[in-house]
Amino acid sequence: MQKRKITAGLAGVVAGLLALSACGGSSSGSEGDGGSETISIVGFAVPEAANKAIADEFVKTDAGKGVKFSTSYGASGDQSRAVESGLEADYVHFSVASDVTRLVDAGLVAEDWDAGENKGVVSNSIVVFGVREGNPKNIRTWDDLVEPGVEIVTPNPASSGAARWNALAAWGQVIQSGGSEEDAAEYIDKFFANVVSLPGSGRDATTSFLGGTGDVLMAYENEAILAAQNGEGFEYVIPETTLLIENPGAILEDATPVAEDWLEFVLSDEGQKQFALKGFRPIRDDIDFGGTVEGAADPSNPFPEVPNLLTVEKDFGSWSEVSDKFFDEENGLVTEAIEASGKAQ
Amino acid sequence: MLWFSLLVLIPLCAVVVTAAEGGWDTFWTTITNGQTAAAIRLTVTAAAVVTVVNVVVGPMIAWVLVRDRFWGKGALELLIDIPFALPTIVAGLVLLSLYGHDSPLGIDVANMPSSVYLAYLFVTLPFVVRMVQPVLEQLELDVEEAAASLGASRFTTFRRIILPSLTPAIAAGAALSFARGVSEYGSLVLLSGNLPFKTEVTSVRILSSVENNNLAGAAAVATVLLVISLLVIVLLDVLQRRVAVRD
Amino acid sequence: MTDLLTREQPPKAAPVRRRSRPRKGPVAYLLRLFVTAYLVLLVAWPVSLVAIRTFEDGFSGIQGILEDPDTVTALKLTVTVAISAVVVNTLFGVGISLLLVRSEFPGKRALSALVDLPLSVSPIVVGLALVLVYGGRNGWFGPTLEGAGLQVVFATPGIVMATAFVALPLVIREVVPVLEEIGTDQEVAAQTLGANGWQTFWRVTLPAIKWAIVYGVVLSLARSLGEFGAVKVVSGNVLGQTRTATLVVEEKYLNFDQQGAYATAFLLAMVSVACIVIVSVIRPKNERS
Numbered sequence: 001m002q003k004r005k006i007t008a009g010l011a012g013v014v015a016g017l018l019a020l021s022a023c024g025g026s027s028s029g030s031e032g033d034g035g036s037e038t039i040s041i042v043g044f045a046v047p048e049a050a051n052k053a054i055a056d057e058f059v060k061t062d063a064g065k066g067v068k069f070s071t072s073y074g075a076s077g078d079q080s081r082a083v084e085s086g087l088e089a090d091y092v093h094f095s096v097a098s099d100v101t102r103l104v105d106a107g108l109v110a111e112d113w114d115a116g117e118n119k120g121v122v123s124n125s126i127v128v129f130g131v132r133e134g135n136p137k138n139i140r141t142w143d144d145l146v147e148p149g150v151e152i153v154t155p156n157p158a159s160s161g162a163a164r165w166n167a168l169a170a171w172g173q174v175i176q177s178g179g180s181e182e183d184a185a186e187y188i189d190k191f192f193a194n195v196v197s198l199p200g201s202g203r204d205a206t207t208s209f210l211g212g213t214g215d216v217l218m219a220y221e222n223e224a225i226l227a228a229q230n231g232e233g234f235e236y237v238i239p240e241t242t243l244l245i246e247n248p249g250a251i252l253e254d255a256t257p258v259a260e261d262w263l264e265f266v267l268s269d270e271g272q273k274q275f276a277l278k279g280f281r282p283i284r285d286d287i288d289f290g291g292t293v294e295g296a297a298d299p300s301n302p303f304p305e306v307p308n309l310l311t312v313e314k315d316f317g318s319w320s321e322v323s324d325k326f327f328d329e330e331n332g333l334v335t336e337a338i339e340a341s342g343k344a345q
Numbered sequence: 346m347l348w349f350s351l352l353v354l355i356p357l358c359a360v361v362v363t364a365a366e367g368g369w370d371t372f373w374t375t376i377t378n379g380q381t382a383a384a385i386r387l388t389v390t391a392a393a394v395v396t397v398v399n400v401v402v403g404p405m406i407a408w409v410l411v412r413d414r415f416w417g418k419g420a421l422e423l424l425i426d427i428p429f430a431l432p433t434i435v436a437g438l439v440l441l442s443l444y445g446h447d448s449p450l451g452i453d454v455a456n457m458p459s460s461v462y463l464a465y466l467f468v469t470l471p472f473v474v475r476m477v478q479p480v481l482e483q484l485e486l487d488v489e490e491a492a493a494s495l496g497a498s499r500f501t502t503f504r505r506i507i508l509p510s511l512t513p514a515i516a517a518g519a520a521l522s523f524a525r526g527v528s529e530y531g532s533l534v535l536l537s538g539n540l541p542f543k544t545e546v547t548s549v550r551i552l553s554s555v556e557n558n559n560l561a562g563a564a565a566v567a568t569v570l571l572v573i574s575l576l577v578i579v580l581l582d583v584l585q586r587r588v589a590v591r592d
Numbered sequence: 593m594t595d596l597l598t599r600e601q602p603p604k605a606a607p608v609r610r611r612s613r614p615r616k617g618p619v620a621y622l623l624r625l626f627v628t629a630y631l632v633l634l635v636a637w638p639v640s641l642v643a644i645r646t647f648e649d650g651f652s653g654i655q656g657i658l659e660d661p662d663t664v665t666a667l668k669l670t671v672t673v674a675i676s677a678v679v680v681n682t683l684f685g686v687g688i689s690l691l692l693v694r695s696e697f698p699g700k701r702a703l704s705a706l707v708d709l710p711l712s713v714s715p716i717v718v719g720l721a722l723v724l725v726y727g728g729r730n731g732w733f734g735p736t737l738e739g740a741g742l743q744v745v746f747a748t749p750g751i752v753m754a755t756a757f758v759a760l761p762l763v764i765r766e767v768v769p770v771l772e773e774i775g776t777d778q779e780v781a782a783q784t785l786g787a788n789g790w791q792t793f794w795r796v797t798l799p800a801i802k803w804a805i806v807y808g809v810v811l812s813l814a815r816s817l818g819e820f821g822a823v824k825v826v827s828g829n830v831l832g833q834t835r836t837a838t839l840v841v842e843e844k845y846l847n848f849d850q851q852g853a854y855a856t857a858f859l860l861a862m863v864s865v866a867c868i869v870i871v872s873v874i875r876p877k878n879e880r881s
Contacts, residue, residue: 040830045843045846046847048843048847071830072829072835073843073846077555078824079829081825082829085727085731086746087746156539156549156553159553196538197540198538198539199534199538199539200534200539201846208441211441211445212445212446212447213445213455229848230847230849323557327557328557329378329553329562339542341541342542342543348680349684352757353706355732356721356722356724357709357710357721359725360713402627405623406630409623419872420636423868424636425635426810427814427864427865429814429817429864430814430815430818430860430861430864431642431857431860432820432837432842432856432857433820433821434820434842435841435854435857438850439638439639443638443641467635470634475810476765476769479766479770479803479807480770480773483770513769513772517768517769520765521711524710524711524712527712528717530715530716531820548716551716555716563716563717563720567714570712571712574709579705582701
């Protein structure tokens, strides 16, 4: 008697849940119908909003008529590894070029993906300092960061490829101002000695900073703007010398033909305008995005010119050199600085 | 058995094989790297301490849930499983706002080693409680009452009658909570700050290796954790048998 | 040592004779207070924060979630996956438990130890291992399976496997101690009375372990709903197809939509609460002795 009651109850629950999931099955089966083409986008999380806006514009063009999108966004390295091991993709948009190189090595992306005028780059940003309201510690320059008592929050360059821009910027600015490699290494050591938190990703670092940790957040301009657009903003300072962040995009070898049109559209003025509105720096200077970007420190001049802008190509060579020199697990310069900072405590 | 092999044994073999593919040198340099070794030490210590806490507190919670009666007990019962269902990022978020810099209680463990313990306590809570609960319910009050009526003090009843019956369940819960602690990552990433030698756990080291395309290194660290967990599980099993035999 | 402790007890030992079931000595009250405080600080308070943040703007947060078709699809996928994983784990778990407790075979203790191991593997490694074995491009079995028309990784089967993997020991560990506790007397009795193996299991063993199974199922379900790391690696996270609810949470969090993240997490937590409520409803009061 009693047992029957329980069995009935359980059966009811299971039936209900199955019914629920059955509805799920029917609604998710909608892709691929009508014979229209689908572009699979795999990318890092931040440009999702921009890509969505670009997609809305793209389907209004002749080339994009009727095109459907299937999208996947996450941490850049995770996404790249997923595509390498078989995740279906036509167009990839990553945070660092090394994530595309991984796909080139796997034979999924053509060797000459970065041969075009844009060198494979589809969106830009720069490294900035996030500070507390009113900038109480008056942080303006890289030297201010290594003052005693300044607490830095930066995403962990060891576990997140996307966080490597910060460490590179810290190194490059020493060289740029005439310092030697030794000076730069010394600066990096001091920098990491002041780090109080190394969260997993840029987003985690922002959360940790907003949660009260540290005086300075190593951030990206576009993330700072996007955060402000979503009501989680923080003040940011653009240093005199900083690094240009270049996010690569590429078409896979076996992609559907319409993906070429999509990439072209992403690089067009219209596509870049959408990036600008979400806080990315357009890859060309003459993009008209209407003059104002909400969430920027100065919305009417959202992307002020940086006096000394470093780039990976100009100042460091290439990403593979950078990976070996700075981030090698055994003896990369940044790896060692992080380890030294831990031992000192 | 086939399902077990397909699901567990083969993937685990894949991990060990990947670790072995790197060769003994890679394996050894990976795990003797100072930072990794420190991370392994912290992870294992924290998991062990948290397991001990769970072994003590878990049965207490189960006892209260099964035997005690008071207003609001139902609400406590509802809470037990939530740590499992809550996505770990959200767990990290709320723990950060309650026990971080802006803590309303003034308890600030952010970026301290204690944050690792806190996060582990949160994610491993249900194990011992839920393991002990069904056994306690199955345990017949008659036996206890008989013991009591024969003049056994409550402590003796507990030690001689209840504890031996609960031991297998407690041991099982302990093994699971240790294992889970060793592998946890998501909930502590915001709170701990991943500081090398201080709050960095092994999962972060594994991620670093993966990010550097060093799968062999990642697998090496994972293998070490596997072996440690296996040892702990066997140890608990042996302990539990000895307790069971003694009584 | 023991004597000393026992001797402290006599004042309380006397009223025990009264057959008072809800004994309420000071110890009971202390215990109650301690347990309540512990749970409130560790779980209730953080969870209430999730609820508060979800409902900061009234119901618009939840409503926003339920009106977004992609999120709804993700929630349904999570439910499907969780149920499949739980069903598989329950059947398998009860089987393994019986095997572990009721039969003797070489390697039994090794098997018992292996059962717990899945939990100790970092979720990222679980995901990578599954990809290594079942990955469609260069896994051990992946290409063969894919040739046979079954895509595992980056499709629902892979997500179910990852989820089943991380929740695997839960049912087994619930059932084994109870099986050991109840012993074999009743089963032997049933068999002497002429019941066959199936009848013994259905009429004698199952009723005895049913609450253990129920707790195991509840735990597995909760764990399956909340799993993130392993699923992230094997799902591919394709919007509207293989994106699960926890991945929605991550994505909303990454896009600075904290309220959305909280609301989705709140829904997941509520499912586990609902399970417990269902359990206590279908559970007759008198069984609580």
